[in-house]
Amino acid sequence: MDHDYRNLIMAIALSGLILLGWEAMFPTPEMPLEIATTTQTSTAPQPTSGDISVPSATAPGAPSGVEVPGGQTAIAPSGVISVDELLAQSKRINIKSNGISGSISLSGGRMDDVILNNYNVKLNEEDNKVRVFSPKGQVGSYFAEYGWVGKGFAADQLPGADTPWQTNDRTLSENSPVTLTWDNGNGLKFTRTISIDSDFMFNVIQTVENNSGAPITLNPYALISRWGTPDVTGFFILHEGLLGVLDSTLTEIDYDDLVDEGASEAPTTGGWVGITDKYWLAALVPDQKMPVNTRFVHRNDAGIDKYQTDFLGGSVVIQPGGATSSESRLFAGAKEVTLLDRYTDKEDVTRLDLAVDFGWFYFMTKPIFYALNFFHSALGNFGLGILLLTVMIKLVFFPLANKSYRAMAKMRELQPEIKILQARYKEDKTQLNQQMMALYKKKGANPAAGCLPIVVQIPVFFALYKVLFVTIEMRHAPFYGWIQDLSAPDPTTLFNLFGLIPWTPPDFLMIGIWPLAMGISMFLQQKLNPQPTDPIQAKVFMFLPIFFTFLLAPFPAGLVIYWAWNNTLSILQQWTIMKRMGVK
Numbered sequence: 001m002d003h004d005y006r007n008l009i010m011a012i013a014l015s016g017l018i019l020l021g022w023e024a025m026f027p028t029p030e031m032p033l034e035i036a037t038t039t040q041t042s043t044a045p046q047p048t049s050g051d052i053s054v055p056s057a058t059a060p061g062a063p064s065g066v067e068v069p070g071g072q073t074a075i076a077p078s079g080v081i082s083v084d085e086l087l088a089q090s091k092r093i094n095i096k097s098n099g100i101s102g103s104i105s106l107s108g109g110r111m112d113d114v115i116l117n118n119y120n121v122k123l124n125e126e127d128n129k130v131r132v133f134s135p136k137g138q139v140g141s142y143f144a145e146y147g148w149v150g151k152g153f154a155a156d157q158l159p160g161a162d163t164p165w166q167t168n169d170r171t172l173s174e175n176s177p178v179t180l181t182w183d184n185g186n187g188l189k190f191t192r193t194i195s196i197d198s199d200f201m202f203n204v205i206q207t208v209e210n211n212s213g214a215p216i217t218l219n220p221y222a223l224i225s226r227w228g229t230p231d232v233t234g235f236f237i238l239h240e241g242l243l244g245v246l247d248s249t250l251t252e253i254d255y256d257d258l259v260d261e262g263a264s265e266a267p268t269t270g271g272w273v274g275i276t277d278k279y280w281l282a283a284l285v286p287d288q289k290m291p292v293n294t295r296f297v298h299r300n301d302a303g304i305d306k307y308q309t310d311f312l313g314g315s316v317v318i319q320p321g322g323a324t325s326s327e328s329r330l331f332a333g334a335k336e337v338t339l340l341d342r343y344t345d346k347e348d349v350t351r352l353d354l355a356v357d358f359g360w361f362y363f364m365t366k367p368i369f370y371a372l373n374f375f376h377s378a379l380g381n382f383g384l385g386i387l388l389l390t391v392m393i394k395l396v397f398f399p400l401a402n403k404s405y406r407a408m409a410k411m412r413e414l415q416p417e418i419k420i421l422q423a424r425y426k427e428d429k430t431q432l433n434q435q436m437m438a439l440y441k442k443k444g445a446n447p448a449a450g451c452l453p454i455v456v457q458i459p460v461f462f463a464l465y466k467v468l469f470v471t472i473e474m475r476h477a478p479f480y481g482w483i484q485d486l487s488a489p490d491p492t493t494l495f496n497l498f499g500l501i502p503w504t505p506p507d508f509l510m511i512g513i514w515p516l517a518m519g520i521s522m523f524l525q526q527k528l529n530p531q532p533t534d535p536i537q538a539k540v541f542m543f544l545p546i547f548f549t550f551l552l553a554p555f556p557a558g559l560v561i562y563w564a565w566n567n568t569l570s571i572l573q574q575w576t577i578m579k580r581m582g583v584k
Contacts, residue, residue, distance in 0.1 A: 094170060099198060112143035148218045192204065193207070211320070242296045244274060245271035255305075275309060279472040358470065372467060382473070515553040
């Protein structure tokens with residue numbers, strides 16, 4: 001295959017890569033809340049198949065089987081209930097910390113109202129913060145519950161979804177934990193102490209005192225439940241759904257896979273289980289030294305898909321006059337890479353950092369993230385960090401890139417002789433290829449030499465692309481001028497003269513300044529490469545900068561800035577090499 005056709009195939013392959021990227025860069029709304037009415041039903045913990053199990057959400061008389069988000073059976077929507085109305089249905093403990101605000105329901109002791117203080121749903125909407133947890137009673141409910149299960153107990157003998165807990169304080173803060181208590185009236189006293197750090201981690205200590213006069217056996221549990229299937233990006237480089245680290249191994253389960261394949265159950269010592277969105281995570285962290293049994297389960301209840309992940313601790317025998325405690329943690333917040341690393345390294349949460357989907361090239365993506373984060377800290381701007389990181393990557397690959405550009409310069413120098421051969425042997429392709437190979441050998445040119453450095457750099461490009469796509473640090477990060485969010489497309493467009501005309505073009509005409517700069521840089525770089533001798537190929541290559549300008553315009557500005565800057569550096573390097581080699 002000659003040089004021109006190889007270039008054409010590479011261009012087509014690159015176009016395919018960008019088309020895949022197109023799908024990745026249009027995430028659907030992160031956490032829409034479809035509000036719907038529900039009917040509440042109190043349900044006691046139910047053993048399954050003779051074994052202790054995490055509580056079931058099936059109503060009395062409903063089919064037994066997979067347990068789902070505790071204590072309620074939803075009915076078809078008959079109206080709209082606001083989150084505030086749902087919150088007002090129970091007494092609550094307020095949460096006030098640096099990272100989180102919201103409340104805990106005293107009905108069931110449920111953590112179902114978590115708002116992230118430092119993250120807006122949309123840029124500059126300070127009064128519209130991201131909500132992670134939402135109360136029961138609607139499609140979109142998302143919450144965590146804790147409790148105890150055991151054999152031989154009546155429905156009202158163990159705390160459940162509607163247990164009326166008492167509290168010693170009405171506010172949970174970083175320096176002020178709260179204690180919930182409930183007495184079952186038959187000699188068992190349950191205590192739950194909840195504390196919170198300055199970020200997104202709760203600590204929960206459950207205690208049972210046995211004053212019944214007889215030994216009892218109980219198992220501690222915790223669960224996270226989500227009602228309704230959230231919108232996801234649906235792109236293969238990003239996992240959104242249920243996940244966990246079980247015996248130091250990452251397990252990821254998509255929503256549709258859980259629906260199709262059924263419940264998944266596994267024991268583990270250490271690790272965690274949870275549910276992840278692109279930027280947000282809810283995760284249960286059991287005692288890292290105690291063996292537990294974990295599950296991922298699904299149930300369709302009255303047309304509503306309900307997803308649950310939970311863990312069940314081992315059986316504990318409590319003698320009369322004795323007590324036992326179980327301690328675990330709950331993460332509910334933003335997947336900040338440095339924060340997850342801190343919990344992993346300094347607070348002994350096994351591989352919580354794997355909640356960020358750095359993918360197959362983890363060994364490259366994470367160092368690239370930390371380099372970008374370091375440049376941001378030094379320069380005060382992620383956009384400048386991208387520019388400097390691009391320069392650093394260029395320096396690392398400078399020897400390979402030089403080899404590539406020298407090979408392309410040599411091929412450009414041979415273009416007049418190649419055209420003569422093509423005209424002379426246009427009816428004899430075999431002879432043409434032989435003569436071209438002889439010419440390459442005589443001049444010391446290697447058409448393939450320009451390709452290898454590009455192939456080697458593909459994993460690095462993909463790793464950088466992954467970092468910019470999956471990390472929350474880029475979200476709502478400004479650059480300069482009109483770029484106020486590097487994770488969003490360039491808001492300007494050529495078709496209203498960059499805002500001078502009071503008209504908003506349709507999406508496909510939103511061709512901003514940075515996409516134009518990228519297209520121009522791609523055109524100039526193309527002019528420095530060996531030009532195809534085939535007229536059809538030449539027209540295809542001339543069209544590619546226009547094609548990529550329209551295609552990349554809706555991409556996040558951070559990626560487009562990287563691409564334009566990378567092209568500019570490549571042009572300078574290639575032009576310098578050609579000048580030194582005397583190539584016009």
